[in-house]
Amino acid sequence: MTTATLHEKRDGGVPGAGWPEEQGPEEQGPEIEWPEDEWPEDEWQMRVDLAACYRLAAHFGWDDILATHISARVPNEPGGGEAGVFLINPFGLRFDEITASSLLRIDLAGNQLDDSPFRANPAGFTIHSAVHEVRHDAGCVMHLHTIDGMAVSALEEGLLPLNQTAMFPAADLAYHDFEGVALDLAERARVQADLGSANYLMLRNHGTLTVGRTVADAFMRMYFLERACSAQVRTLGMGRPYRLVPEGALARTQTKAEQGPDDGMGGYPALAWPALLRLMDRHSPGYDA
Numbered sequence: 001m002t003t004a005t006l007h008e009k010r011d012g013g014v015p016g017a018g019w020p021e022e023q024g025p026e027e028q029g030p031e032i033e034w035p036e037d038e039w040p041e042d043e044w045q046m047r048v049d050l051a052a053c054y055r056l057a058a059h060f061g062w063d064d065i066l067a068t069h070i071s072a073r074v075p076n077e078p079g080g081g082e083a084g085v086f087l088i089n090p091f092g093l094r095f096d097e098i099t100a101s102s103l104l105r106i107d108l109a110g111n112q113l114d115d116s117p118f119r120a121n122p123a124g125f126t127i128h129s130a131v132h133e134v135r136h137d138a139g140c141v142m143h144l145h146t147i148d149g150m151a152v153s154a155l156e157e158g159l160l161p162l163n164q165t166a167m168f169p170a171a172d173l174a175y176h177d178f179e180g181v182a183l184d185l186a187e188r189a190r191v192q193a194d195l196g197s198a199n200y201l202m203l204r205n206h207g208t209l210t211v212g213r214t215v216a217d218a219f220m221r222m223y224f225l226e227r228a229c230s231a232q233v234r235t236l237g238m239g240r241p242y243r244l245v246p247e248g249a250l251a252r253t254q255t256k257a258e259q260g261p262d263d264g265m266g267g268y269p270a271l272a273w274p275a276l277l278r279l280m281d282r283h284s285p286g287y288d289a
Contacts, residue, residue: 042075047100049215049273050087050140051287055280056219057144058095062226064145066091068207069124072140072215073132074105084108086132088125090118099289108133123182130188131195131211138211140218148229149208158202159228161245162235166228168265169221170245171254174198178205199264200225216273217263224265 039047050072057063057070074085087103089095105113106120108129124143131141152159161170176194179187195201199221201209208225212218235242257264280287 040076044100046072046075046139046215047087047103048288050103051098051100052277052280053140053142053215053219054089054095054098055284055287056276057142059279059283060223060226062144062146062222063095066094067121068143068145069121069128070140070142070218071124071128071132073138075139084129084132085113086128088120088128090116091121091124092118096284099287101289126182126185126188127191127209130191131209133188134192135195135211137213140212140215141209142212142218142222143203143207143209144222144226145207146226146229148233149226150206151233152229153202153207154205158204159225160232160242161250162242163228163231163245165224165231167245167250167253168257169200169225169228171250171257172198172264173200173202175202175204178203212269213263214269214273216269216276217265219276220263220265220269220272 050070053070057068062068069088071086071088074087085105085107088106089098090102090104093102102116104116104118104120106125106129107113110125110129112119127143128141131138158175159166159170159173161167174195176191179190191201195209195211199211201211203209208222208229210218210221210225212221257266261267261270263269
């Protein structure tokens with residue numbers, strides 16, 4: 001099997017090329033060999049989108065060194081894409097190092113289907129396999145530990161409908177109580193029951209999670225959720241009386257979302273995703289290697 005280093009795949013076959021001049025070799029990360037396998041076109045596109053999503057999370061300051069994870073179901077698996085094989089990050093690479101070819105294939109039994117010097121994060125497998133097992137509409141699952149997300153997750157009232165941005169997640173948000181680090185596979189059934197058909201999940205005392213038909217859908221839901229959490233932290237931090245969004249406005253938002261495109265966001269993810277990819281092409285090139 002032919003292999004190429006992470007840097008060679010990233011930089012067109014020239015080790016060390018494509019890095020900022022001020023960034024020395026000691027800052028480039030490990031020289032890792034990835035198999036140069038040929039993936040089906042639809043899987044490769046999913047890999048590129050998922051790698052871009054990891055880079056975007058790092059760009060927005062949502063990463064947590066090596067913790068947290070984003071997964072995407074491998075399309076066109078036997079069984080119509082519902083056989084339970086999904087892509088997830090190698091546990092040991094930062095989000096800003098993830099490339100399309102470095103992503104791991106994992107099945108619902110926890111088997112790693114790729115040769116790699118890394119394994120998947122066990123807690124990541126528990127959480128993501130729980131969702132992919134029962135939500136066949138979940139093309140992508142995104143889970144974060146941002147400071148504002150964790151802060152809101154620790155509030156008894158959770159996310160409050162304080163502003164326009166918060167209305168999207170507030171109308172479609174579920175909660176899951178903290179059970180410790182997610183290493184117990186028995187917790188999967190409770191995650192599934194708590195999530196139900198919702199597309200946003202607040203993991204109490206832990207962080208945030210979103211589900212999307214596409215990577216773009218999951219990312220935009222997370223963008224709205226994280227922005228709403230940050231706005232809530234700032235609003236409550238002012239120590240002044242606050243005004244909640246009227247219940248009627250919240251209900252109308254939910255109704256319009258249900259009547260609109262499948263993404264529930266007025267088609268915004270499909271419009272925004274190409275612009276976000278252009279952002280990564282400029283600020284974090286190489287994700288599509």
